[in-house]
Amino acid sequence: MDIRTLCLGLLTMGDASGYEIKKTFEEELSHFYEASYGSIYPALTKLTEEGLVSCREMAQEKRPDKKVYSITPMGRLAFMDALSKKPGRDRIRSDFLAILMFADLLPARQLSRLIDDRIDHYRERLAELDDCHASQEETPAHQFVTGYGRAVYQAAIDYLEDNRHVVEGEALLSRASAAG
Amino acid sequence: MDIRTLCLGLLTMGDASGYEIKKTFEEELSHFYEASYGSIYPALTKLTEEGLVSCREMAQEKRPDKKVYSITPMGRLAFMDALSKKPGRDRIRSDFLAILMFADLLPARQLSRLIDDRIDHYRERLAELDDCHASQEETPAHQFVTGYGRAVYQAAIDYLEDNRHVVEGEALLSRASAAG
């Protein structure tokens, strides 16, 4: 699913401007998708050209004008069609795990630091999901996805805490054998 | 971490050809990185030009010739340097979760199918990790990363099984209210 299709999908939930769509990406979607203005604005322009969304310009007081996009009936059809395709495989690209594959090359301190940071990072992400849960009325779908994120982050934290000794112990050992 | 750097890293574990590196990506790394020939071969060419790896051509009997790459001392330094940088954030792009955000737009049957397939998919991934564990002598680093994958997949499966009713129930409900 490309950014273009996802923008279309977000518009099924209500009209929005490019700026607001970007915020949605940063908030609700940030855990499993990313998008920058450089992809969102051109996507909206193209969707408009194709007749899948319509656009009206809104003059605002004390704010810049905004362009509010609405999905069209044709757009809804197109999105339903996209939803019916079987999903592509998740694309994951984890620097953290890539680096860990070479844990034996890292100084012990650096390795511990890396894992500490990652645990902190996941805790922050968990907190974000909890905020999200607290502040907004959520659809069951949204709740489900949020819960999924929580489950995965929690599993990651637990695993790192319970098993870090496997690599950290090794680092200590090779230091010891190098020293002695 | 780009593909180029990761190729360099794999060569710290032993000499290899482009073809073999591709296989490593498909096996050990497939759970958190992907790479095609179209990125691997040019990466190796560039690394060679930069003096970070060296290359010798091996004539083989009953097999095409192969080019075996070795990391150079300069290459090792460059890789250690890359490892010392703090990791970028994980890039995740999940069609599955994106579709789930719009679960209320999906027919109940399709939604159930989607979740069934995903659970199967994770079970397969788990099995791959178990094979990996069984078949190969693994470094502690490798074990650790493999275990991480297992923990996360298992958490995902458990979550989906325990909570699918949250979205599936909703689908049934909206069907019922539409019908009655």
Place this chain on the structure above:
DNA sequence: TCTCGCATGTAACGTGTTACATGATTCC
């Protein structure tokens, strides 16, 4: 004054994928 939030957009660039081109051998 300076930074932050609101608001839109483009051009250059990076990075990687897909599809194509080629060809021997082995297993079913």
Place this chain on the structure above:
DNA sequence: GGAATCATGTAACACGTTACATGCGAGA
């Protein structure tokens, strides 16, 4: 005979990011 594995490579393309360009209003 046909598919799979081994083996390398390129060119066209897709897709998205980064950095830049612009500008007002509010609050510290």
